[in-house]
Amino acid sequence: MTERIETDVVIVGAGPVGLFAVFELGLLDIKAHLIDILPKIGGQCAELYPEKPIYDIPGFPVISGQGIVDNLMRQIEPFKPVFHLGEMVEGLENLGTPERPRFRVRTDSDKIFECKSVIVAAGGGSFQPKKPPIEGIDGYEDTGVFYAVRKMDAFRGKRILIVGGGDSALDWTVNLQPLAKRLTLLHRRDAFRAAPDTVNKMRSLVASGEMDMQLGQVVALKGPAPKLEAAVVRRDDGSTYEVPADVMLPFFGLTMKLGPIAGWGLNLHENLIPVDTEKFETSVPGIFAIGDINHYPGKLKLILSGFHEGALAAQKVHRYVYPEKKLLFQYTTSSTSLQKKLGVVPEKRKEPETV
Amino acid sequence: MRVIHVIDHGGERHTLEALDGWRVMEIIRDWNLPLKGTCGGACECATCHVFVAPEWAGKLIPPSAKEEGKLDMVPLTQKNSRLACQSLFRPELDGLEVTLAPVSG
Numbered sequence: 001m002t003e004r005i006e007t008d009v010v011i012v013g014a015g016p017v018g019l020f021a022v023f024e025l026g027l028l029d030i031k032a033h034l035i036d037i038l039p040k041i042g043g044q045c046a047e048l049y050p051e052k053p054i055y056d057i058p059g060f061p062v063i064s065g066q067g068i069v070d071n072l073m074r075q076i077e078p079f080k081p082v083f084h085l086g087e088m089v090e091g092l093e094n095l096g097t098p099e100r101p102r103f104r105v106r107t108d109s110d111k112i113f114e115c116k117s118v119i120v121a122a123g124g125g126s127f128q129p130k131k132p133p134i135e136g137i138d139g140y141e142d143t144g145v146f147y148a149v150r151k152m153d154a155f156r157g158k159r160i161l162i163v164g165g166g167d168s169a170l171d172w173t174v175n176l177q178p179l180a181k182r183l184t185l186l187h188r189r190d191a192f193r194a195a196p197d198t199v200n201k202m203r204s205l206v207a208s209g210e211m212d213m214q215l216g217q218v219v220a221l222k223g224p225a226p227k228l229e230a231a232v233v234r235r236d237d238g239s240t241y242e243v244p245a246d247v248m249l250p251f252f253g254l255t256m257k258l259g260p261i262a263g264w265g266l267n268l269h270e271n272l273i274p275v276d277t278e279k280f281e282t283s284v285p286g287i288f289a290i291g292d293i294n295h296y297p298g299k300l301k302l303i304l305s306g307f308h309e310g311a312l313a314a315q316k317v318h319r320y321v322y323p324e325k326k327l328l329f330q331y332t333t334s335s336t337s338l339q340k341k342l343g344v345v346p347e348k349r350k351e352p353e354t355v
Numbered sequence: 356m357r358v359i360h361v362i363d364h365g366g367e368r369h370t371l372e373a374l375d376g377w378r379v380m381e382i383i384r385d386w387n388l389p390l391k392g393t394c395g396g397a398c399e400c401a402t403c404h405v406f407v408a409p410e411w412a413g414k415l416i417p418p419s420a421k422e423e424g425k426l427d428m429v430p431l432t433q434k435n436s437r438l439a440c441q442s443l444f445r446p447e448l449d450g451l452e453v454t455l456a457p458v459s460g
Contacts, residue, residue: 048399124393132430133457165427188432193424217431236434253401253428256393 003111007033007082008321010105011119012089012261015043017291017306018121019072019081024314026079027330027338030321033115034081035107037088037126042069044123045303047254058304068303078343084111088126092118092264094284101286101320117317120273120282120289121306124256132163132250134221144221144228145248149176157181159244161231163218164251170194172249174201177211184212184243186233214243221248261293269295279316280309286320288313357446361388361405362454373444379405379453380440390455396440401425403439404432408452415442429456 009025011018014036022032040046045054045065053062060068087107096102096116105113129147131137137145149155149172156179162169165187171194177183185202192199205211216233219240223229230242258271266273267283272295275281280288290313291306299305318327332338339345359373361383371386373379380403383390391402398421407415412435418426422441426432439453 048394049397052397052399130428130430134430163430166424188427189423191423193427219431250430252430 005033005111005113007031007113007115009033009117009119009317010035010089010103010113010115011121013043013121013123013291013293014038014041014083014085015121015123015291016045016068016072016303017123017310018043018119019069019076020307021119021121021290021310021314022076022079022081023072024311025317026076026081027332027341028314028318028327029341030314030317032079032081032119033084033113035084035087035089035105035113037086037128039086041073041083041085042066044256045069047127054303056302056304078341087111088259090260092260092287094265094286096286098285100323101284103286116286116320118287119310119313119317120261120287120293121291121310122258122261122293123291124293125258125261125271126256127254128257128259129250130252130255132218132252134218136221136225139225140221140223140228140248143226144223144246145250147250149249152176152179155179155247158246160184161186161218161243161245161248162251163187163248165189165192165194166251166253167194167198168251169249170198170202172251173211174198174205177205180211181246182212184214184245186214186216186218186231186243188215188217190215216241218248218250275309278312280313281316288317357444357449359383359444359448360450360452362452363388364455364457373449373451375445377444378440379442379444379448379451380438382444383439383453383455388455390439391458392440394440398422398425398438398441401428401438402458404429404456405437405439405453406433406456407435407437408454409435411448411451411453412437414447414451431457 008030009032011032011034014034025032046069050066087109090108091106093104103118160180160183162173163186173185206213216235218231219234220232230244234240273282273289275289275294277296280290282289290309292301330338357373358370361369373382378396380392384392393402394400422438
């Protein structure tokens with residue numbers, strides 16, 4: 001069932017720059033929906049370095065990755081942004097004109113958005129599972145090679161090879177072992193980063209002969225694609241052997257990929273989107289790019305740059321969303337109407353007495 | 356002038372001036388070779404994966420537990436795999452040779 005949503009702006013990416021864009025748009029009465037492939041809000045800050053201190057956010061001598069995300073969420077709360085997490089934008093159709101842009105945005109869960117502007121705040125690209133560089137692996141994907149487990153039952157009775165040493169690999173080892181015909185865990189060394197409790201469970205299963213744990217790395221896959229039959233494993237000493245498997249689950253974390261953005265008709269420069277430095281608009285009127293994903297002379301990949309770029313882009317977006325309205329520049333410190341939108345109207349001042 | 360030697364993905368050898376105290380990843384990146392250091396040297400992204408020439412492998416400070424943990428996230432490593440952001444250049448490393456590892460998909 002296709003869900004259709006009509007809104008002013010679709011923001012691609014819910015990292016810090018996409019989040020702050022909601023604020024700048026909100027001050028101008030512009031409504032936004034944000035789409036992100038991660039199941040959580042916060043982009044690279046939340047995914048790669050939530051605990052790490054950041055020292056170059058204006059006004060914050062030091063703040064953690066997650067801290068800046070939490071603060072931004074509080075800051076944009078008055079504007080009630082809508083988030084669509086765990087979804088990737090796939091299609092972007094241009095339905096309007098350069099003067100009156102209109103776009104249809106489609107996600108990989110077939111949700112359709114119709115909007116007047118699109119702001120691409122995709123950072124380094126969408127986070128996707130890291131694929132092992134094994135020749136022909138594409139041919140086995142979704143039949144013999146999986147990067148995530150959606151339905152555990154699909155793995156019942158299969159010979160399973162899980163590759164990795166972190167929580168994902170160990171959790172799935174423990175969860176799938178009872179269902180599997182035979183389960184093998186493969187890792188490059190005999191040390192695991194996963195929770196000690198799960199590692200211990202794995203060690204007991206190995207000790208009791210209910211599963212295998214081996215050291216090595218997969219260098220090739222065998223079987224008439226799409227049917228996987230075995231993985232070729234290389235040991236530390238360079239020798240190889242085969243592990244029979246119907247299914248392989250490699251857990252090597254996430255990597256960032258430009259993905260479908262590459263096919264939207266935007267001029268690209270080395271996987272970055274060139275923009276003008278007045279409004280941060282791309283080569284397509286109505287599509288803007290802010291944050292790490294954009295490119296212009298002098299560009300610095302700083303969060304603070306993305307904040308600034310969003311503020312300026314919002315000014316042009318206002319012209320597309322409210323073509324008849326005049327845009328008056330106001331300060332949040334002195335404008336009652338802005339403060340009302342933020343929900344922070346101060347106490348009524350006493351009127352001066354008239355002479 | 357101190358240097359490091361870097362063999363790129365095409366097999367070409369580059370000799371780069373190296374400054375003391377700089378991360379090997381930064382040296383390689385600042386001289387415009389295609390080594391990503393997506394996380395900026397925070398030992399988070401494993402995109403600065405290099406193979407260290409055998410005669411130099413023992414001269415680097417051994418990997419921390421964190422670096423080993425991040426190397427786990429690289430699907431194909433070798434005995435001489437290291438993350439270039441975890442080695443700081445110092446005079447004893449004058450002439451260090453590394454090869455850029457293939458970039459995984």
